[in-house]
Amino acid sequence: MNSIQRKILTLTTVVLVCLTVIWIALTFYNYKTQKQYNDILKRYLMMNEVTSASQQTITDLNNYLLDPSNVKLTLLNNSIDRIQTAKKEVASLQNIENQFTLTNYIHLIDSFIETTDRIVLFQIENDAESSKREFSHATSISTYISEMTLTLLDKELKTYNRFYRNIIKQSTEVIKLGIWVILLIGLILLVVTYWFSLSITRPVGKLTKAASELSKGRFDLPIKVETNDEIAFLARTFDRMRIDINDLIIKIKQKAQLERELQRSKLLLQESQFRSLQSQINPHFLFNTLNTLSKKAYLEGAEETSNLLVSVAGIFRYNLKQVNRSVTLLEEVTVLQQYMDIQKARFTDRLQFQMEIDDSGLSVQIPSFTLQPIIENAVIHAVEPKIEGGTIWVRVKDAGEKVVVELEDDGLGMPEEKITHILNEHTIQSESHSTGIGFSNVVKRLRMFYGNADVIQIESEEGLGTKVVLNLIKKRGEQG
CATH class of the missing domain: 1.20.120.1730 (Four Helix Bundle (Hemerythrin (Met), subunit A))
Structure with a gap:
C-alpha cells in the first residue's frame, strides 16, 4: 500500500x-x-x-x-x-x-x-x-x-x-x-x-523549488526530501536526473573543449607539416651533396673518406623516413653500423665496437630510431668521458617467440635514480642526440609499439657499465 x-x-x-x-x-x-x-x-x-x-x-x-x-x-x-x-x-x-x-x-x-x-x-x-x-x-x-x-x-x-x-x-x-x-x-x-x-505540501514545495533552480541552470544543488513515501521516491529520481543532466553538461563541455583543442591541434599539425616540408629541402640537398663528395673522394683515391661520406649519407637517408613507422631489426642494425663507422672515425682507437648478430632474428619489426639513440647515449656517457675510451657490444639472439637484443658498454654506469627516471619515461634534459630522440622517448615508443611494459630492461652499476636488454616479440613484429 x-x-x-x-x-x-x-x-x-x-x-x-x-x-x-x-x-x-x-x-x-x-x-x-x-x-x-x-x-x-x-x-x-x-x-x-x-x-x-x-x-x-x-x-x-x-x-x-x-x-x-x-x-x-x-x-x-x-x-x-x-x-x-x-x-x-x-x-x-x-x-x-x-x-x-x-x-x-x-x-x-x-x-x-x-x-x-x-x-x-x-x-x-x-x-x-x-x-x-x-x-x-x-x-x-x-x-x-x-x-x-x-x-x-x-x-x-x-x-x-x-x-x-x-x-x-x-x-x-x-x-x-x-x-x-x-x-x-x-x-x-x-x-x-x-x-x-504539511507532510505532503512541504516535500512538494521542495521539489517545486528544486525545479525552479534547475530551470535557472543550477544543477549543483542536491535535492533532499526526508520522508518515506512516494514523494521521497520522486525526489530521489529527480535528484538522479539532476546528476545525470549535470554529468551530461560536463561531458558536453569537455567534448567541446576537446573539439577546440583538436581543431587547434589540426592547425598546428598543418603548420608543422608545412614547416617539415620546408625543413626537408636542406637534408635532401645535403644528402645529394654527400653522395657527390663520396664519389669525388673515391675517384681521387681517398677510399676511407669516401666510406665515411657513404655512412653519413646513409644515416641522412634513414633520417628522412617518418619516425613513427616500423622497420625491421635488419634496417636498424644497418644504420647502427653506419653510425658506429662515423664514431670510430671520430674516436679512432678509443672506441671498440663488437657485434654478435643472429641473422634469424633480424626480420622482427621494431620502431625506427630505437637502437641508435641507445648506442649514442652509450657513446656520450660511457666512451667520451673516459680518456682511454671504451667498448660497446651489440648482441642479437633468437629466443623462440621473441628476439633478445643486448646493448652493453663498459662505461661509468648509471645511478639508480637515472634508471628510474628513464623507465618512468621522464625526459632527461642533459640528453642531446643527433636524432632528437632521447632514451626516455625510446622507452615510451617501445612500450606503445608492443603494448608491454617489460619490453625493455636496464641493468647498471656505477663504475661497472650498463646493459640495456630489449625483448622483441616476434608475433607483434609479424603483425606490424
Whole structure:
C-alpha cells in the first residue's frame, strides 16, 4: 500500500474511531438513563395495577352477588388472580424507605383477598346478610388500598426526586462534556490534518523549488526530501536526473573543449607539416651533396673518406623516413653500423665496437630510431668521458617467440635514480642526440609499439657499465 494512501486511511480511521467512541458513550449513557426511567415507571405501574385490580375485583364481586352464575364467578376468580399477581410484583419493590408501608400494603391486599373469598363462600351458602356485610368490608379495604397506593406513590416520588435531579444534572454535565470532547477532538483532528497536509505540501514545495533552480541552470544543488513515501521516491529520481543532466553538461563541455583543442591541434599539425616540408629541402640537398663528395673522394683515391661520406649519407637517408613507422631489426642494425663507422672515425682507437648478430632474428619489426639513440647515449656517457675510451657490444639472439637484443658498454654506469627516471619515461634534459630522440622517448615508443611494459630492461652499476636488454616479440613484429 502506498504511503500517502496509508496516511489518508489512518486519518480516516482515527476520525471514525473518535466518532464511534463518542456515539457508543452517548448511546450507553442514554440507554442507562432510559433504563432507570423505565424501572421507576414500572414501579408506578405495578402499584397502580394493585388499585386497578382491587377496583375490578369489587366490580366483579358486585356482579356475582347480583347474578351468582358460573360466568360471573369465573370473572371474579380472574380478578382475584390478577390482584394476586400484582401483589407479588409489588412485593419486589420493597426497600428501606417503604418497607413498613409496603408490608402493611401487602397485608391489606391479603385481607382484601380473604374477604373476597369469604363473600364467595357466604354466597354459595346463601348467607345474604353475611355476604352483604363482607362486601361492605371489602369495599372499604379496596378504598384503603387506593389510598395507600397514593401514599406509596408519594413516597416513591419523594424517594426518586433526588434521582430525577441527579439525572437532570448529569444530562447537563453530559451535554457540556460532549461539547468539550467534540471541541477537543476537532482541535486534535485539525492539528493532525495540518501535520498531514504539511507532510505532503512541504516535500512538494521542495521539489517545486528544486525545479525552479534547475530551470535557472543550477544543477549543483542536491535535492533532499526526508520522508518515506512516494514523494521521497520522486525526489530521489529527480535528484538522479539532476546528476545525470549535470554529468551530461560536463561531458558536453569537455567534448567541446576537446573539439577546440583538436581543431587547434589540426592547425598546428598543418603548420608543422608545412614547416617539415620546408625543413626537408636542406637534408635532401645535403644528402645529394654527400653522395657527390663520396664519389669525388673515391675517384681521387681517398677510399676511407669516401666510406665515411657513404655512412653519413646513409644515416641522412634513414633520417628522412617518418619516425613513427616500423622497420625491421635488419634496417636498424644497418644504420647502427653506419653510425658506429662515423664514431670510430671520430674516436679512432678509443672506441671498440663488437657485434654478435643472429641473422634469424633480424626480420622482427621494431620502431625506427630505437637502437641508435641507445648506442649514442652509450657513446656520450660511457666512451667520451673516459680518456682511454671504451667498448660497446651489440648482441642479437633468437629466443623462440621473441628476439633478445643486448646493448652493453663498459662505461661509468648509471645511478639508480637515472634508471628510474628513464623507465618512468621522464625526459632527461642533459640528453642531446643527433636524432632528437632521447632514451626516455625510446622507452615510451617501445612500450606503445608492443603494448608491454617489460619490453625493455636496464641493468647498471656505477663504475661497472650498463646493459640495456630489449625483448622483441616476434608475433607483434609479424603483425606490424
